[in-house]
Amino acid sequence: MESSEKARLNPPVFYSAAGLIFIILLFSSIFPDAAATTFDTIQSAIITNASWFYVTAVAVILLSVVYLGFSRFGTIKLGPDHSNPDYSKLTWFSMLFSAGMGIGLMFFGVAEPVMHFLAPPVVEAGTTEAAREAMKITFFHWGLHAWAIYAIVALILAFFAYRHGLPLTLRSALYPLIGERIYGPIGHAVDVFAVIGTVFGVATSLGFGVAQVNSGLGYLFDIPVSTMVQVGLIIGVTGLAIISVTTGLDKGIRRLSELNMGLAVLLLLFVLIAGPTVFLLQAFVQNTGAYVSEIVGNTFNLFAYEKTDWIGGWTVFYWGWWLSWAPFVGLFIARVSRGRTIREFVLGVLLVPAGFTLMWMTFFGNSAIDMIMNQGAEQLGELVQNDTPVALFAFLEQFPFSTFLSGLATIMVIVFFVTSSDSGSMVVDMLCSNGRDDTPVWQRIFWASGEGVVAIVLLLAGGLGALQTMAIAAALPFTIILMITTFGLIKALRIDVHKKDALQNNYLGSSALSNKNWRERLHNIIDFPSKQVAQRFLQQVVKPAFEDVEEEMKTSGLTVQMSLDESDNLEFRVVHGDEIDFVYKVHIVSHIQPAFIQADADQPLTEVTEEQKYYRAEVHLREGGQDYDILGWSRDAVIGDIIDHYHKHMHFLHVLR
Numbered sequence: 001m002e003s004s005e006k007a008r009l010n011p012p013v014f015y016s017a018a019g020l021i022f023i024i025l026l027f028s029s030i031f032p033d034a035a036a037t038t039f040d041t042i043q044s045a046i047i048t049n050a051s052w053f054y055v056t057a058v059a060v061i062l063l064s065v066v067y068l069g070f071s072r073f074g075t076i077k078l079g080p081d082h083s084n085p086d087y088s089k090l091t092w093f094s095m096l097f098s099a100g101m102g103i104g105l106m107f108f109g110v111a112e113p114v115m116h117f118l119a120p121p122v123v124e125a126g127t128t129e130a131a132r133e134a135m136k137i138t139f140f141h142w143g144l145h146a147w148a149i150y151a152i153v154a155l156i157l158a159f160f161a162y163r164h165g166l167p168l169t170l171r172s173a174l175y176p177l178i179g180e181r182i183y184g185p186i187g188h189a190v191d192v193f194a195v196i197g198t199v200f201g202v203a204t205s206l207g208f209g210v211a212q213v214n215s216g217l218g219y220l221f222d223i224p225v226s227t228m229v230q231v232g233l234i235i236g237v238t239g240l241a242i243i244s245v246t247t248g249l250d251k252g253i254r255r256l257s258e259l260n261m262g263l264a265v266l267l268l269l270f271v272l273i274a275g276p277t278v279f280l281l282q283a284f285v286q287n288t289g290a291y292v293s294e295i296v297g298n299t300f301n302l303f304a305y306e307k308t309d310w311i312g313g314w315t316v317f318y319w320g321w322w323l324s325w326a327p328f329v330g331l332f333i334a335r336v337s338r339g340r341t342i343r344e345f346v347l348g349v350l351l352v353p354a355g356f357t358l359m360w361m362t363f364f365g366n367s368a369i370d371m372i373m374n375q376g377a378e379q380l381g382e383l384v385q386n387d388t389p390v391a392l393f394a395f396l397e398q399f400p401f402s403t404f405l406s407g408l409a410t411i412m413v414i415v416f417f418v419t420s421s422d423s424g425s426m427v428v429d430m431l432c433s434n435g436r437d438d439t440p441v442w443q444r445i446f447w448a449s450g451e452g453v454v455a456i457v458l459l460l461a462g463g464l465g466a467l468q469t470m471a472i473a474a475a476l477p478f479t480i481i482l483m484i485t486t487f488g489l490i491k492a493l494r495i496d497v498h499k500k501d502a503l504q505n506n507y508l509g510s511s512a513l514s515n516k517n518w519r520e521r522l523h524n525i526i527d528f529p530s531k532q533v534a535q536r537f538l539q540q541v542v543k544p545a546f547e548d549v550e551e552e553m554k555t556s557g558l559t560v561q562m563s564l565d566e567s568d569n570l571e572f573r574v575v576h577g578d579e580i581d582f583v584y585k586v587h588i589v590s591h592i593q594p595a596f597i598q599a600d601a602d603q604p605l606t607e608v609t610e611e612q613k614y615y616r617a618e619v620h621l622r623e624g625g626q627d628y629d630i631l632g633w634s635r636d637a638v639i640g641d642i643i644d645h646y647h648k649h650m651h652f653l654h655v656l657r
Contacts (some may be wrong), residue, residue, distance in 0.1 A: 008433050008434070008436050008438070008439050008440065008443075009432065009433055009439075009443070010188075010191070010432055010433060010434050012185075012188040012192075013188050013191045013192055013195065013431065013432045014432040014433075016188065016192045017191075017192045017195035017196055017199075017428075017431075017432065018450070020192070020196060021195075021196060021199055021450070021454065025453070025454060025457045025458075028457050028458060028460075029457050029460070032460065039473075042473050043473070046316070046320075046473065046476060047316055050476060051302060051315075051316045052302060053479070054316050054319040054320060054323075054475075054479065055299070055300065055301075055302055055315070055316075055319065056300075057319075057323075057479050057482070057483060058145050058148075058149065058299075058319050058322075058323075059299045059300060060483070060486075061145075061148050061149055061152050061482070061486070062144060062145055062148040062299070064148075064152060064486050064490070065148040065151045065152050065155070065346055065350065066148075066346070066350075068155065068342055068346060068489075068490070068493070069342060069343050069345075069346025069347065069350070070343070070346075072497055073342055073493045073496075073497060074341060074342045074343030074346070075341055075342070075343065076159075076163070076341065076342050076493065076496055076497070077163070077339065077340070077341050077342075077624070078155070078158040078159055078162050078163065078334075078337055078338060078339065078340055078341070078342065078345060079158075079162035079163060079338045079339045079624065080162075080163070080620070080623060080624020080625065081623050081624030081625050081626065081627070082620065082624045082625025082627070083162070083338065083339040083624060084339045085337070085338070085339040085340050086336065086338050086339060087254075087336055089348070090258075091254060091257075091258060092336060092337070092348065093261070093348070093352050093353065093356075094254075094257040094258045094260075094261035095254065095257040095332070095336050096333060096336075096348075096349060096352075096353050097257070097260075097261055097264070097353050097356065097357075104142075104205070104208070105142075105264075105357065105360050105361075106209075106212060106392060106409065106412060106413045106416060107208045107209070107211075107212050107388070107389065107392075107413075108142075109360055109361060109364040109365065109392065110364050110365065110368045110384065110391040110392050110394075110395040111384050111388045111391040111392075112137075112138050112141070112361075112365070113134045113135060113138045113361065113364075113365025113366070113368060113369055114134075114365070114368050114369060114372065114380070114381055114384040114385075114391065115134075115384060115385065115388075116130075116133065116134035116137050116138060117130050117131050117134040117369050117372070117381075118130075118381050118384070118385060119385075120133050120134060120137075121133075121137075126373075128373075131366075131369050131373065132290070134365070134369065135283070135287045135290075135361070135362065135365060135366065135369075136287070136290050136291060136294065136298070137298075137314070138361050138365055139287055139288075139290075139291040139358055139361065140291065140295070140298045140315075141314065141315065141318045142354075142357050142358065142361055143291060143295075143354050143357070143358055144295070144350055144354055145299070145319075145322070146318070146322045146354075147349055147350050147353055147354045148350060149319075149322045149323055149326050149330075150322070150325075150326055150329045150330050150333055150349065151330075151333070151345070151346060151349040151350060152326075152330070152482065152486055152489075153170070153326045153327060153329075153330025153331070153333075153334075153482065154329075154330040154331070154333035154334040154337060154345075154349065155334075155342065155345065155346075155489060156170070156172075156173040156330075156485050156486070156488075156489045157169070157170065157172065157173070157330060157331055157334035158333075158334035158337055158338065158345075159342075159489060159492070159493070160172035160173055160175060160489075160492070161334065161435060162334075162338045162339075163496070163623065164492075164580075164622075165622075166182075166435075167434045167435030167436075168331065168334065168335065168430060168435030168436075168437075169187075169191050169194070169331075169430065169431050169434065169435045170190050170191055170194045170327060170331075170431070170481070170485065171183075171186075171187030171188075171190045171191050172435075173485030173486075173488050173489060174186065174187065174190065174484070174485060174488055175488070175492070176488045176489075176491045176492045176495075177484070177487075177488045177491075179578070180578050190481055191431050191432070193477050193478050193481060194327035194331075194431050194478065195327075195428050195431050195432060197323075197324045197325075197326075197327050197328075197475060197478045198324075198325070198327045198328040198424060198427060198428050198431070199424075199428060199447075199450065199451055199454055200324060200454065200458075201321065201324035201325040201327075201328055201424075201475075202325075202328060202420060202421065202424035202451050202455075203451055203454040203455040203458060204321060204324070205325070205417075205420050206234060206237075206417065206420070206421065206451065206452070206455040207455055207458070207459055208389075209237075209413055209414075209416065209417040209420070210230040210233040210234050210237070210417070210455075210459075211230060211388075211389040212389045212392065212413050213233050213237075213410060213413050213414060213417070214226075214229050214230050214233060214389065215387070215389040215390040215393060216392075216393055216406055216407075216409060216410035216413065217229075217410065218390075219390065219393045219397075219406055220403065220406055220407060220410065225387075225389075225390075227459060227460065230459060231456050231459065231460070234452050234455050234456050234459070235452065235456075237414060237417045237418060237421065237452075238421060238448060238449060238451070238452030240414075240418045241417075241418045241421035241422045241425065241448050241451075241452075242422075242444075242445050242448045242449065244256060244418055244419075244422040245421075245422035245425045245426060245444045245445070245448050246441050246444060246445065256415055256418060256419045256422075257419055259415060260412055260415045260416055260419065263408065263411070263412050263415075264360075264412065266408075267405070267408060267409065267412070268359065268360060268363055270399075270405070271363045271364060271367060271399070272363050274399050274400065275363070275367045275370075275399075276367065276370060279366070279370065280362060280363050280366055280367065283362050283366045284358070284359060284362040284363070284366075287358070287362050287366075288358065291358070319475075320473075320475040320476075321475075323475035323478060323479050323482070324475040324478070326475075326478070326482070327427070327431070327478065328423070328424050328427045328428070331427045331430060331431070332423050332426070332427050333349065335426075335427075335430075335437070337349075364392075364395065367395070368380060368384075368391075368395050371395075371398055375398075377398060379394075380394050380395060380398070392409055393406045393409065396409060421448055421451055421452070422448060424447075424451055425444050425447040425448035425451060426444065428447045428450075428451075429443045429444050429447050432447075495652065496623075498652070528593050528614030529614055529615050529616075529631055530614070530615065531588070531590070531610070531613075531615050533615070533631075534568075534588045534615035534616070534617055534631055535568060535588065537617055537631050537632070538568060538570055538586060538588060538617065541633070541634070541635050541638060542570055542586050542617065542630075542638055543562075543564075543570060544635055545635045545638035545639045545642070546562055546570065546572045546642075547562070548635070548639060549572070549639055549642050549643070550562060550572070553574065558574055558575075559574070559575040560572070560573065560574055560575070561573040561575060567587075567588070568587075568588040569585055569586070569587045569588070569620075570585065570586045571583065571584075571585045572584045572585070572642065574646065576653070579653055580622070580649075580652075580653065581622070582622075582645075582646055582649045582650075583620075583621060583622040584619070584620075584621060584641075584642050584645055584646075585619070585620040585621070586617050586618070586619060586620075586630065587617070587618050587620050587625070588615055588616075588617060589615065589616050589618050590613045590614070590615055591613065591614055591615070591616060592612060592613060592614075593612055593613065593614050615631070616629040616631055617629055617630050617631040618630075619641065621645060
């Protein structure tokens with residue numbers, strides 16, 4: 001048992017990442033003043049010298065994601081061709097939302113629009129124009145760009161892991177560029193950067209979360225707002241996260257995500273109905289139009305002529321925050337997106353969560369601005385500027401049942417807090433375990449605890465400013481890696497499309513080799529074979545065909561492996577060493593007979609009997625099922641199909657080289 005647990009761990013990544021994080025924390029705790037000065041210097045240097053790089057990189061990422069979704073690549077599945085999604089769309093959206101934006105929306109939903117309204121970068125504060133600009137800026141920071149960053153990382157990971165069988169870690173994206181060297185020092189370094197970026201990104205989120213929970217508890221129960229209380233909250237919520245992370249993805253994280261999504265929708269609807277409903281709906285439509293119409297200009301706006309440091313405190317921080325979260329959220333999204341096409345994935349990840357996020361910002365942000373401008377709630381603006389974490393609770397105080405709403409909001413922040421921590425722990429654990437998610441419980445507990453420790457140390461060392469700086473700094477090397485891996489993804493997708501084109505209609509040519517007359521071919525089409533017939537075909541036709549090809553290939557020095565599993569799936573594999581193996585499988589797959597064949601067509605599908613089924617011998621390649629049946633083919637026809645596919649595979653390897 002102990003040896004199997006050790007085999008799951010990737011020591012170079014685990015110990016290197018843990019060691020570097022420990023060194024940073026040790027420096028921060030022993031020399032807090034020097035650490036704070038260092039953090040400030042790093043942030044200033046990045047904003048001064050690298051803001052253009054962040055802005056350009058995020059623009060390239062958004063364009064790349066849109067291109068991948070709406071080009072020919074969009075039809076490729078994130079998994080084998082026959083795979084289906086593991087989760088329903090509602091569950092999928094809930095997990096995307098909870099992992100990607102949860103705590104941030106609770107913290108900034110009221111605060112950011114109000115702060116932009118009271119201190120805009122270029123227009124006069126407190127005016128109608130400032131309100132309009134505040135919502136444009138908020139939409140820009142929380143819209144398509146953020147989700148595009150998550151989407152590109154998730155696409156890279158899911159494509160290489162689920163379609164090409166590589167580890168579900170960031171190193172796999174480099175495979176088209178460096179091949180098997182992803183398993184060496186270069187790959188280890190990429191995963192180490194991903195771990196560090198994830199840990200500090202999650203720690204930043206936890207820092208914002210405990211500040212808001214502390215404010216909520218202070219509002220409800222007069223608990224003092226202090227750093228030590230926040231440390232205690234981190235310990236408490238990290239304990240809840242440890243409990244959740246030990247239950248796994250399908251129980252803990254999934255159920256918490258669905259719970260919080262439901263609570264978020266209820267709170268959103270309450271604000272809409274209890275607030276200026278018609279105005280909010282009008283504002284949402286107008287805000288969306290303004291965001292879309294100005295997205296290009298805002299994407300590349302660095303305020304180069306205005307000479308303001310506003311962009312460093314806002315846009316660059318957000319881009320750094322999203323990028324530092326990208327390994328975590330991207331790997332998590334990849335983990336729950338297996339089986340979806342790239343187009344479905346892009347539409348789902350870009351539009352649905354972004355649409356809900358922008359609706360949230362409109363209903364909360366525009367309501368708060370309207371209170372300040374038109375309802376005499378100037379104290380709300382003062383509270384937002386002086387104490388950002390309390391902004392949401394000061395806003396909810398303007399509504400009926402304010403105490404209940406504040407309690408609900410506090411529960412939501414805690415649940416988002418737990419969801420972020422345990423999903424982050426799962427992701428870091430996978431990065432340190434060659435992409436495996438069946439790791440020992442102690443590893444998940446170690447990282448869940450470690451994220452809490454990082455948040456506590458940085459909170460004591462420099463408050464939220466230190467957390468913010470580490471998020472931006474950790475994102476810089478990762479962004480460089482992400483640019484390279486995006487190129488690797490597009491290169492691999494081009495090869496995949498060429499191979500997919502070559503496979504189209506392959507079965508038509510092979511079936512012609514069967515040399516059957518038209519009556520025999522017709523009976524093959526309209527008959528509905530039993531399981532016994534399919535199994536007999538596998539043993540009497542397919543297996544001998546495999547053996548003939550195996551014998552011939554071995555005389556040419558090739559290594560061939562044949563295997564039959566418990567599900568009656570026969571596999572023929574040609575081993576190519578360091579290059580991609582050729583795989584040809586025949587699966588015996590059951591289907592339900594058409595209603596016009598069945599004696600009792602009205603019988604519910606839940607009561608399907610063996611007599612109502614028929615079986616197909618379906619061809620599967622490395623890419624997945626090819627959606628055609630060879631049952632009834634002759635041995636020569638099966639051999640011809642194997643050779644056709646092997647010919648295309650050799651051409652594929654030629655292109656790949």
